[in-house]
Amino acid sequence: MGDGEKKRLGELFKALGTMVPLWETAGLAITCPANGAVIAWLAPDSVESLSEKVSRAHAAQQAWSVLHRSQRVSLLEAVSTVLKQHREVLAEVLMLEAGKTAKEALVEVDGSAEVLLKTIRDAALPELNGMVRCKERPPVGVVGLITSFNFPLVVANWLVAPALLARNALVWKPSEKTPLTALAYKAVFAAAMGAHAGLLQIVIGGRDIGEALVAHERVDMVSATGSVAMGKGIKAALAVKKNNAVRPILELGGNNGVIVSEKISQAHLEWSLASLMGSFLGTSGQRCTNTRRLIVHRKIHEAAVAILQKHIEHFIASGAIQSPLSAVSNEYGYGPLIDGDAYDRFERAKKKVMEEGGKILFGKRMLETQYPNAYYVEPALALLPKQTALMHEEIFAPLLFIVPYDDIEQAMAILNAPANAGLVGGIYTQSQSEADRFAAENQAGHGLINSPKGTGTPAFGMGFGGNKASGEGEILNAADPLRAFTREDSFSRIAQNKDVAMDKD
Numbered sequence: 001m002g003d004g005e006k007k008r009l010g011e012l013f014k015a016l017g018t019m020v021p022l023w024e025t026a027g028l029a030i031t032c033p034a035n036g037a038v039i040a041w042l043a044p045d046s047v048e049s050l051s052e053k054v055s056r057a058h059a060a061q062q063a064w065s066v067l068h069r070s071q072r073v074s075l076l077e078a079v080s081t082v083l084k085q086h087r088e089v090l091a092e093v094l095m096l097e098a099g100k101t102a103k104e105a106l107v108e109v110d111g112s113a114e115v116l117l118k119t120i121r122d123a124a125l126p127e128l129n130g131m132v133r134c135k136e137r138p139p140v141g142v143v144g145l146i147t148s149f150n151f152p153l154v155v156a157n158w159l160v161a162p163a164l165l166a167r168n169a170l171v172w173k174p175s176e177k178t179p180l181t182a183l184a185y186k187a188v189f190a191a192a193m194g195a196h197a198g199l200l201q202i203v204i205g206g207r208d209i210g211e212a213l214v215a216h217e218r219v220d221m222v223s224a225t226g227s228v229a230m231g232k233g234i235k236a237a238l239a240v241k242k243n244n245a246v247r248p249i250l251e252l253g254g255n256n257g258v259i260v261s262e263k264i265s266q267a268h269l270e271w272s273l274a275s276l277m278g279s280f281l282g283t284s285g286q287r288c289t290n291t292r293r294l295i296v297h298r299k300i301h302e303a304a305v306a307i308l309q310k311h312i313e314h315f316i317a318s319g320a321i322q323s324p325l326s327a328v329s330n331e332y333g334y335g336p337l338i339d340g341d342a343y344d345r346f347e348r349a350k351k352k353v354m355e356e357g358g359k360i361l362f363g364k365r366m367l368e369t370q371y372p373n374a375y376y377v378e379p380a381l382a383l384l385p386k387q388t389a390l391m392h393e394e395i396f397a398p399l400l401f402i403v404p405y406d407d408i409e410q411a412m413a414i415l416n417a418p419a420n421a422g423l424v425g426g427i428y429t430q431s432q433s434e435a436d437r438f439a440a441e442n443q444a445g446h447g448l449i450n451s452p453k454g455t456g457t458p459a460f461g462m463g464f465g466g467n468k469a470s471g472e473g474e475i476l477n478a479a480d481p482l483r484a485f486t487r488e489d490s491f492s493r494i495a496q497n498k499d500v501a502m503d504k505d
């Protein structure tokens with residue numbers, strides 16, 4: 001199994017003008033989550049090759065940092081254009097190695113192209129008297145970028161765009177589960193950036209090479225997206241590193257809770273639960289922003305569970321849970337779990353719920369005969385009498401904990417209790433005083449009141465970032481998107497007349 005996918009991968013990389021750097025049958029094995037087949041073996045980087053790449057990034061950064069802003073902007077616009085030209089190819093790579101459905105993969109590629117342009121727009125101040133204006137601070141130098149498996153492309157682009165616009169270079173270590181997307185992106189990047197292609201270096205490997213990247217003395221800043229455990233490891237490493245003057249950006253795990261109040265009409269209850277289905281099921285529970293805990297007033301608990309059951313029954317019966325490599329797609333981007341470890345975590349959580357006196361609805365394994373090495377599951381509802389230690393963990397699978405509460409004070413305490421409840425919190429209520437209390441006491445980086453998308457965040461324009469154990473720093477910061485990737489020591493405000501032709505070079 002896997003020969004067809006391997007061949008297809010070769011064709012996709014050929015379409016990007018490059019080759020899959022295959023390493024026979026040794027090195028880092030890349031598995032296709034849709035069927036469990038190994039589709040590539042990549043040569044992992046060593047500490048020596050990492051150092052070479054850091055040096056190349058430094059050299060590229062020297063040439064880049066003296067370019068005028070307009071030249072940097074046009075090259076980044078070119079990356080966006082080439083991404084759009086190859087959107088289907090990149091989407092297929094995402095489907096093969098990250099298990100994305102076609103629809104979700106295309107949304108991710110389009111979002112990646114858009115975020116490059118959005119960062120350029122956000123970084124420019126409004127024109128004044130015909131003057132184009134921006135703020136410039138000294139660049140950091142070389143940024144070590146570490147990313148997670150679940151959004152292999154768009155999360156990187158959130159950071160590549162401001163880092164480059166701020167005149168830095170990057171050494172990117174993608175997840176060991178999804179490095180092919182990074183290699184495909186590198187081909188797009190090289191085609192657009194020409195002589196400046198060296199600004200983005202890719203290192204292949206797992207946690208060990210990530211640790212080496214963080215510790216490397218010539219890496220001037222770290223921007224990492226991953227689990228809370230990864231964040232702790234990186235903070236500990238930075239604490240003893242000499243070159244650690246620039247604050248890292250850490251985008252970490254979330255454990256997003258939503259309160260459903262009894263101060264709600266039947267129609268609004270139905271709407272609320274339908275609204276959060278997307279953030280429960282999205283990417284099969286493998287998003288940092290998934291709704292993971294539902295805190296429901298005891299009076300409406302039974303009714304709420306019945307409504308959710310109806311939605312899940314309908315979703316399963318629709319036949320939407322299929323291999324993403326089939327033509328079937330679904331509105332939630334619901335496909336397989338990334339691997340056996342994710343499935344084991346899901347199963348362990350279900351077992352623990354039962355041991356703790358709770359009840360599991362749905363959550364069966366699916367398509368096992370067809371794909372014994374791939375992990376498709378029904379979404380699961382985990383009913384618990386009260387919040388337990390298990391609910392402080394990010395299960396990172398389609399499992400929704402549901403607990404009852406008796407008053408809003410207790411609901412807020414449950415919502416805020418886990419250290420990793422720092423990304424998104426929400427409430428559905430028709431009581432203004434409850435909404436105000438939630439806004440004042442929610443400890444997560446984002447608070448959503450009666451959201452039409454559950455805990456899916458309205459990040460654009462608001463910035464994106466976690467509090468508590470869920471992160472440090474803010475990305476997609478519309479007010480000053482480049483700031484995190486610059487040094488604070490001096491600061492210029494640049495204004496240039498847009499009507500004077502600058503054509504005498």
Ligand code: NAD
Pocket residue numbers: 146147148149150151155173174175176205206207209210211214225226227228229230233234251252253254287288289394396423466470471
């Ligand atoms: P992970 O923590 O297992 O790995 C993430 C990356 O960090 C990988 O590239 C890995 O090799 C590397 N890594 C792990 N430990 C490291 C260390 N000590 N030093 C250096 N590098 C290290 O996470 P994952 O399973 O790939 O992704 C899922 C996690 O990412 C979830 O917790 C999810 O919530 C989180 N996430 C957060 C955001 C956000 O914006 N807050 C976005 C996407 C994913």
